[in-house]
Amino acid sequence: MLRTHAQTAGVSLTAQQPLNNIARVAIQALAAVLGGTNSLHTDAYDEALALPTEESATIALRTQQIIAYETGVTHTIDPLAGSYYVEWLTDEMERQAMEIIEEIRRMGGMVRAIEEGYFLRELAEASYRYQQEVERKERIIVGVNAFTDEIPLKVPIQLVDPEVERVQAERLARVRRERDPKRVEEALKGLRRAAVEGQNTMPHFVECALAYCTLGEMMDVLREVYGTYQEPAYV
Amino acid sequence: MQGVDRRIRVLIAKPGLDGHDRGAKVVARALRDAGMEVIYTGLRQTPEMIVSAAIQEDVDAIGLSILSGAHMHYFREVKRLLEEEGASDILLFGGGIIPDEDVPKLKALGVAAVFGPGTSTQEIVDFLRQAVPERWKAQGLA
Ligand code: B12
Numbered sequence: 017m018l019r020t021h022a023q024t025a026g027v028s029l030t031a032q033q034p035l036n037n038i039a040r041v042a043i044q045a046l047a048a049v050l051g052g053t054n055s056l057h058t059d060a061y062d063e064a065l066a067l068p069t070e071e072s073a074t075i076a077l078r079t080q081q082i083i084a085y086e087t088g089v090t091h092t093i094d095p096l097a098g099s100y101y102v103e104w105l106t107d108e109m110e111r112q113a114m115e116i117i118e119e120i121r122r123m124g125g126m127v128r129a130i131e132e133g134y135f136l137r138e139l140a141e142a143s144y145r146y147q148q149e150v151e152r153k154e155r156i157i158v159g160v161n162a163f164t165d166e167i168p169l170k171v172p173i174q175l176v177d178p179e180v181e182r183v184q185a186e187r188l189a190r191v192r193r194e195r196d197p198k199r200v201e202e203a204l205k206g207l208r209r210a211a212v213e214g215q216n217t218m219p220h221f222v223e224c225a226l227a228y229c230t231l232g233e234m235m236d237v238l239r240e241v242y243g244t245y246q247e248p249a250y251v
Numbered sequence: 252m253q254g255v256d257r258r259i260r261v262l263i264a265k266p267g268l269d270g271h272d273r274g275a276k277v278v279a280r281a282l283r284d285a286g287m288e289v290i291y292t293g294l295r296q297t298p299e300m301i302v303s304a305a306i307q308e309d310v311d312a313i314g315l316s317i318l319s320g321a322h323m324h325y326f327r328e329v330k331r332l333l334e335e336e337g338a339s340d341i342l343l344f345g346g347g348i349i350p351d352e353d354v355p356k357l358k359a360l361g362v363a364a365v366f367g368p369g370t371s372t373q374e375i376v377d378f379l380r381q382a383v384p385e386r387w388k389a390q391g392l393a
Contacts, residue, residue: 027273064348140277143273150371170351
């Protein structure tokens with residue numbers, strides 16, 4: 017059985033008139049439910065401003081609860097079944113997706129396509145096209161290129177206390193001080209060996225974690241063995 | 252206003268672990284389409300790498316794109332290194348997710364302009380077309 021997760025589109029949420037984002041998220045979340053998603057993440061209205069506040073995150077949750085308990089959308093398994101337009105749109109999306117999959121196949125598969133910068137190029141093209149459509153007002157974004165208010169509305173945002181960084185650095189230093197260095201060394205050595213020999217690295221990650229190796233230390237080993245991804249130059 | 256036929260050269264840079272490159276690429280492409288010479292650094296650059304690329308490429312301006320929340324740190328570092336290298340004539344500006352509260356603090360550091368989400372790229376083009384030739388004039392280059 018195919019299970020799906022959906023998240024509302026963060027990139028559609030705006031810094032201008034941020035409370036409008038509550039409406040955008042509600043419409044997108046409803047679309048996801050109508051489409052039969054199994055799980056759902058709703059973005060907070062301050063998505064384009066900062067990490068969410070307690071309040072904005074709660075409203076995002078309440079939006080889901082309003083859809084679940086107040087709209088009746090859950091009374092039937094597939095409320096849009098039989099809609100001519102939705103069926104057509106589904107077929108059309110499938111057709112276009114298959115075209116892209118074919119194109120990737122012709123290029124020699126997924127790995128080749130990544131190496132040749134196919135995805136980076138397609139993404140950059142699409143985002144530039146989108147930006148131009150907005151700037152030419154071929155695509156209207158309420159509060160950004162239309163219906164802009166004279167007085168910008170401010171909402172309180174989450175500011176991360178610099179103290180958080182100090183506390184975390186201290187905790188890290190303490191972990192490093194109090195762990196068994198011998199066990200750390202052995203665990204990292206085991207991980208390196210497994211990576212070099214192409215064995216299952218998972219049991220070694222578990223041992224590393226039990227030995228209190230940091231994520232950075234584990235990743236350093238992998239970087240050393242596998243190298244790192246170099247983005248093909250493209251703008 | 253622009254009797255200068257010298258082309259504006261800009262370095263667009265992504266400092267640190269911030270992987271959000273959509274905005275940086277959109278801005279880089281828009282500046283290029285507007286006739287500027289644009290060098291894009293790619294992801295995960297240190298302030299040292301950025302400043303040394305800027306000097307090597309002899310750019311007029313450095314644009315930092317920061318959506319990670321680490322803007323105070325990176326703008327300060329890049330500014331400091333520019334001064335250390337005697338390259339403070341390079342215009343420093345940028346954009347990304349930067350709280351309004353921090354904009355005056357960045358300006359006080361010497362960051363010429365900060366552009367947030369929803370900015371039209373034309374606004375950024377206009378800014379550079381004004382600010383860079385002004386600097387040339389001040390340096391007696393134009
Ligand atoms: C798309 C996106 C992603 C994509 C990025 C894809 C990519 N390759 O770019 C993915 C899914 C990978 C992602 C991941 C994460 N993200 Co994210 N992401 C966003 C999102 C939804 C949109 C950003 C975007 O592309 N906008 C479109 C472009 C065109 O706009 P822009 O970048 O803002 O650029 C404009 C201006 O800012 C300005 N500008 C930008 N750069 C520059 C440079 C110069 C020189 C100039 C002049 C102007 C300028 O001009 C541009 C045109 O107007 C934002 C929220 C939002 N709506 O802004 C969150 C957001 C930036 N992400 C966030 C977070 C937390 C993360 C993660 C850490 C989540 C996690 N826990 O894993 C990771 C980090 C990954 C990493 N290594 O950095 C936070 C950052 C919070 C903060 N800074 O306080 C945000 C704000 C969401 C939120 N509210 O929580 N993300």
